[in-house]
Amino acid sequence: MATAPNTDGDPFDEFLSARGHETGPTDWEESYNKKQCPECGGVHDADASECSVCGWRPAAQ
Template sequence: MATANDDVFDEFLTDRGHDVEEPSWERDYNKKRCPDCEGLHDLDATACRVCGWEP
């Protein structure tokens, strides 16, 4: 659960160029792309077979 302190901290990081969003799969046509290693997977993938990343 987010608190006011989390919001202030997120704003602090964002102001300094940091990404505060949760990483998730990126889409590339009809495939999922791993945000860590850019590996392509089928849409039903739950973990990256290349680097092991999981959302």
């Protein structure tokens, strides 16, 4: 018997979080006085709001 799909959240996120991975909103990674893009690894000045390499932006909060 089939069950109805779970519409409470993203099944992929649920799969990852059940295995110990973080699935929350992504933000810049910071090291010293630079920001690093979590998508492509591009390094930027501390005042960057968008990755100039791949165009990634952090989710609005």
